[in-house]
Amino acid sequence: MWLFLLKRSALAVLIVILAVTALYLMIHAIPGDPASIILGPRATDEMKAALYIKMGLDQPVYMQLLSFFGNILSGDLGYDVFSQRDVSDIVFEQLPWTLALIFCAIVWAALVGIPLGCYSAIYANTWFDTITGIISVGTIAIPSFVVAIYSLLIFSVTLHWLPAIGAGERGDVLSQLEHLILPAFAVGLGWVGYISRLVRSSMLEVLGSNHIRTAKAFGLPSRWITFRYALRLAILPTVTLLGVGIGYLLSASLFAEIVFARPGIGKLIFDAVSTRNYPVVMGAVLVTTALFVIATTLADFINALLDPRMRAKR
Amino acid sequence: MTIKKLHKKIKLSRRSLMLASAVIGLNLIAPFTLAASSDQVLQSRSYLDITSLDPSNYLNAVDEDVMGAIYSKLIYFKPGNKWEWELQAAESIEQIDDTHIKFTLKKGIKFSGGFGEMTTEDVKFSFERAAFGENPAAAADWGGALKEVQIVDKYTGIIVLNKPYQPLWNLALTYAAGNIISKKGFESVGSFTNKPPASSGPYIVKEWRPKQKVVLERNPDYYGEAAPYKEIHINQIDDEKTAEIAFESGNLDVTRISMSSVQSYRDNPPSNSQLQIYPSLFYVWLGINSENPKLQDKRVRQAIQYAVDIPSIMQASYFGEAKPSTGILAPGLLGHREKSMIAPQADLAKAKALMAEAGVNSLELELDVLNKATNVTTAQVIQALLSQIGIKVNINQHEAGSFWTLGSEKAGDRWKNIELIINRYSMVPDPAYAAVNHTSAQKGIWNWERFSNAEYDQLNEQARSEADTDKRGAMYQRMQDLMEESGSFRFITHEAQPMAVRNNVSAGLRPDGRPLYRHFKPAN
Numbered sequence: 001m002w003l004f005l006l007k008r009s010a011l012a013v014l015i016v017i018l019a020v021t022a023l024y025l026m027i028h029a030i031p032g033d034p035a036s037i038i039l040g041p042r043a044t045d046e047m048k049a050a051l052y053i054k055m056g057l058d059q060p061v062y063m064q065l066l067s068f069f070g071n072i073l074s075g076d077l078g079y080d081v082f083s084q085r086d087v088s089d090i091v092f093e094q095l096p097w098t099l100a101l102i103f104c105a106i107v108w109a110a111l112v113g114i115p116l117g118c119y120s121a122i123y124a125n126t127w128f129d130t131i132t133g134i135i136s137v138g139t140i141a142i143p144s145f146v147v148a149i150y151s152l153l154i155f156s157v158t159l160h161w162l163p164a165i166g167a168g169e170r171g172d173v174l175s176q177l178e179h180l181i182l183p184a185f186a187v188g189l190g191w192v193g194y195i196s197r198l199v200r201s202s203m204l205e206v207l208g209s210n211h212i213r214t215a216k217a218f219g220l221p222s223r224w225i226t227f228r229y230a231l232r233l234a235i236l237p238t239v240t241l242l243g244v245g246i247g248y249l250l251s252a253s254l255f256a257e258i259v260f261a262r263p264g265i266g267k268l269i270f271d272a273v274s275t276r277n278y279p280v281v282m283g284a285v286l287v288t289t290a291l292f293v294i295a296t297t298l299a300d301f302i303n304a305l306l307d308p309r310m311r312a313k314r
Numbered sequence: 315m316t317i318k319k320l321h322k323k324i325k326l327s328r329r330s331l332m333l334a335s336a337v338i339g340l341n342l343i344a345p346f347t348l349a350a351s352s353d354q355v356l357q358s359r360s361y362l363d364i365t366s367l368d369p370s371n372y373l374n375a376v377d378e379d380v381m382g383a384i385y386s387k388l389i390y391f392k393p394g395n396k397w398e399w400e401l402q403a404a405e406s407i408e409q410i411d412d413t414h415i416k417f418t419l420k421k422g423i424k425f426s427g428g429f430g431e432m433t434t435e436d437v438k439f440s441f442e443r444a445a446f447g448e449n450p451a452a453a454a455d456w457g458g459a460l461k462e463v464q465i466v467d468k469y470t471g472i473i474v475l476n477k478p479y480q481p482l483w484n485l486a487l488t489y490a491a492g493n494i495i496s497k498k499g500f501e502s503v504g505s506f507t508n509k510p511p512a513s514s515g516p517y518i519v520k521e522w523r524p525k526q527k528v529v530l531e532r533n534p535d536y537y538g539e540a541a542p543y544k545e546i547h548i549n550q551i552d553d554e555k556t557a558e559i560a561f562e563s564g565n566l567d568v569t570r571i572s573m574s575s576v577q578s579y580r581d582n583p584p585s586n587s588q589l590q591i592y593p594s595l596f597y598v599w600l601g602i603n604s605e606n607p608k609l610q611d612k613r614v615r616q617a618i619q620y621a622v623d624i625p626s627i628m629q630a631s632y633f634g635e636a637k638p639s640t641g642i643l644a645p646g647l648l649g650h651r652e653k654s655m656i657a658p659q660a661d662l663a664k665a666k667a668l669m670a671e672a673g674v675n676s677l678e679l680e681l682d683v684l685n686k687a688t689n690v691t692t693a694q695v696i697q698a699l700l701s702q703i704g705i706k707v708n709i710n711q712h713e714a715g716s717f718w719t720l721g722s723e724k725a726g727d728r729w730k731n732i733e734l735i736i737n738r739y740s741m742v743p744d745p746a747y748a749a750v751n752h753t754s755a756q757k758g759i760w761n762w763e764r765f766s767n768a769e770y771d772q773l774n775e776q777a778r779s780e781a782d783t784d785k786r787g788a789m790y791q792r793m794q795d796l797m798e799e800s801g802s803f804r805f806i807t808h809e810a811q812p813m814a815v816r817n818n819v820s821a822g823l824r825p826d827g828r829p830l831y832r833h834f835k836p837a838n
Contacts, residue, residue, distance in 0.1 A: 031725065090524065157562045164563075166549060263527075264525070271525075275715060
C-alpha cells in the first residue's frame with residue numbers, strides 16, 4: 001500500500017512539473033507584452049524596461065522557469081508587480097471560493113446522482129428508469145451556463161429569493177452559503193446526470209455478479225445487498241470520475257465565476273492570462289494543477305482502499 | 315435515547331425531513347435578501363477591480379472612481395452635463411502667470427487615522443511624488459511640466475511649472491494624480507496599494523475584497539457635510555449582462571448596461587429605475603496603415619474612408635444609440651469639430667472613382683479587431699461595405715492581451731502586418747491626452763496607422779502650452795483635419811454610456827457618465 005502511495009506521489013510531482021512547464025512555454029509563445037498591457041499607453045521605453053527587470057522577463061525563458069521552480073522549493077510563488085502583492089496571497093485568497101463552489105457542486109450532484117443511479121439499476125427497464133434516464137441525459141445535455149442564466153432569471157430576477165452576484169459577506173457563513181446555492185446548482189446539475197448514469201451501469205453489472213446472487217440466496221435484505229455489497233463495488237468508477245471531476249471543475253467553474261460575479265481561481269487565471277501577468281498565471285496554475293493531481297491521486301487511493309484487488313495488482 | 319428511537323418517536327419520514335429542510339433553508343435566506351435593500355447602502359458596479367489607491371501608482375479609471383471619494387483634490391469635476399470643475403480642498407486657486415499657480419487650502423481638512431490637518435506640505439508631497447514617480451499614468455498626467463510646489467505657509471503654496479501646461483486644469487489637478495494624500499500617513503506605512511493609511515474625503519475604504527468588491531464607509535473625520543450613505547459597495551462585475559441581471563434582481567442600484575439592452579430598458583425599465591444615457595469620451599475609429607505596401611497610395615486609403623458608412627455601423631453595432639464622431643474629441647471637449655471632412659454617410663461612387671484613379675481593381679486586406687461583440691459587428695459591416703468597391707476583407711479577431719500589442723514594435727514584427735484595424739482609446743476631458751497618441755514619436759507604440767505629419771507634431775507641442783482657449787481649440791481641430799486628410803483614419807463614434815439608476819438614487823455622474831461617488835445621494 002505504501003509503495004503504491006509512493007509511486008503515485010512521485011508520478012503526481014512529475015505531472016505537476018510537466019504541466020507547469022508546458023503552460024509556461026505556451027504563455028510565452030502567444031503574442032502579447034505584459035509591460036504594454038500593465039503600464040498602459042503612456043509608458044515610456046525606460047518604464048517598460050524597468051518593469052521587465054522587476055518581473056524577471058529580461059532573462060531567457062529557461063532561466064525564468066528554473067528560477068520559478070527554485071523559488072517554489074523555498075515556498076515562494078513569486079511576486080506580482082502589477083498589484084505589488086505576493087502571488088501566494090493572491091492565489092490563496094481566491095482559491096477557497098472556488099473550492100467551496102466545487103465541493104458544494106460535487107456533493108449535491110453525488111447526493112442526488114448516486115441514489116438516482118442505484119434506484120435506476122434496481123428498477124431497470126421500468127417507467128422510473130426511463131424517466132430518470134431522460135432527466136439524466138437532459139441534465140448532461142444542457143450547458144451549465146444556460147442553467148446558470150435561467151436559474152438567475154427565475155430565482156433572482158423574478159422571485160428575488162436568492163442573490164444574483166457576489167460570494168457573501170466575509171465571516172458570515174449563512175450569507176456565503178446563500179450565495180453558493182445558484183452557482184453550485186448550475187455547476188453541479190450536469191454532474192447529477194453523469195453520476196447517475198455511471199452508477200446505474202456499474203450497479204447493473206455488479207447486481208448480476210455471483211456474490212450478489214449468493215447474498216440473495218442467503219436471504220439478506222435487498223436494501224442491505226444493494227447498499228452494503230453492490231454499491232461498494234459499483235461506486236469505484238464514480239470515485240474516479242469525481243476525482244477527475246474536481247480537477248475539471250477547477251477550470252469549469254470559470255463560467256460560474258463570471259456569470260455570478262464570484263471571486264475565484266478561474267477568473268483570476270483568466271484575467272492574468274489576458275494581461276500576460278505571468279507570475280500570477282504560473283502561481284495559480286501550479287496550485288490548481290497540484291490540486292488536480294492530488295484529487296485524482298486521492299481517488300486512486302480511495303479506490304485501492306475500497307477494492308483490495310487493485311492493491312494486489314499494484 | 316438513541317437516534318433510532320428518536321426517529322421513531324417523532325416519526326420523521328424522508329419526505330417530511332426534506333420539506334422541513336426546505337422551509338428552514340428558505341427562512342434562513344429570506345432575512346438576507348431583505349437586508350440587501352437597506353437604503354443606507356449604495357450598491358454600484360465597476361467593470362474592473364482596483365489596482366492601486368495610491369495616486370502615484372494608479373493604473374485605471376476605476377482606481378480614480380474610488381480615490382475621488384476618499385481623497386480631496388485642489389479642484390474636482392462637477393457632476394452634470396457640462397465639463398466644469400469646482401474648488402474642493404482649495405479655498406482659492408489662481409494662475410499668476412504661465413508657469414505659476416497659487417493656491418490656498420481650506421482650513422480644517424482632516425486626514426483620518428489621526429494624521430492631522432491637510433497642509434501645503436501634503437500637497438507638495440503628493441504632487442511631486444506623482445509627477446516625478448515611476449508610474450507612467452501619474453507622471454504623464456503631469457506631462458513633465460511640474461518643476462516643484464513651493465510652500466508659502468501652512469495653507470498657501472505655489473505650483474511652479476517648467477513650461478506652460480494647459481492640461482493642468484482638466485487632467486493633472488482634476489484627475490487621479492491630483493489627489494492629495496497625507497505625507498505623515500504615507501511615511502507611517504512606507505508604501506500602500508489598497509489600504510490607504512489616511513483619507514480626507516467623505517468616505518474611507520472599509521474593505522477591499524479582491525475580484526469581488528470595494529466597500530467604502532462614511533468618514534467620521536470628514537470636514538464637510540457627512541456622507542449621505544453609510545456604505546458604498548462597488549461590486550466588480552466584468553460582464554455587462556451579469557450586471558444587468560444583478561440590477562434587475564435588485565442587487566445593484568446603479569450600473570452601466572450594454573448597448574443592446576438600451577431599447578428594452580427604455581421600453582420596459584426594471585421596477586423603480588430609470589435609464590440615463592451619457593455621451594462617452596472613448597473614441598473609436600478604423601485605422602488604415604499608411605506604411606503598408608498595399609495602402610501606401612493615399613487614394614486607396616481615401617477610397618476606404620468614403621466606402622465606410624458610419625450610420626450603418628451605428629445601427630448594427632450600437633443599436634442606433636450612439637452618434638457618429640467627427641474626430642478624436644467628443645462633443646463638449648475643447649477642440650471638438652462640429653463636422654468631419656468626410657460625411658458619415660458612404661459615398662460609394664467617389665470611393666470607386668478613387669480606386670480606379672489609383673489603378674486598383676481588387677484588393678485583399680486583413681482587418682484586426684478585438685474580440686468584443688461590438689467591434690466584431692463593426693468589422694463585419696466594414697467587410698460588407700468594402701466588398702462593394704472590390705476590397706475583400708478578412709477579419710482577424712484577437713483577445714485583449716494579443717490585440718493591445720499588435721502595433722508595438724517592441725513586441726515582435728506583427729506591427730508590419732497591420733493593414734486595417736478597429737481601435738478604441740480611452741480619454742479624459744483634456745484634448746492633449748488623446749492627441750499625443752497620434753504623433754510621429756508614437757509610431758510603433760500607440761500610433762498603429764503610422765501616421766506622420768510634421769505640422770501635427772508641432773501643433774501638438776504648441777497646444778499643450780497655449781493659454782488662449784480659442785486658439786488651443788482651433789489647433790486641435792486642425793490636428794484632426796490633418797488626421798482625416800491623411801486617409802489613415804475613418805472616425806466612427808464616441809459610443810455612449812447607458813446607465814441604469816434606481817429611482818431612489820440621485821447619481822452624481824460626470825458628463826461622460828463616470829461615477830463621482832462623493833456626489834451620490836438618496837433621491838427625495
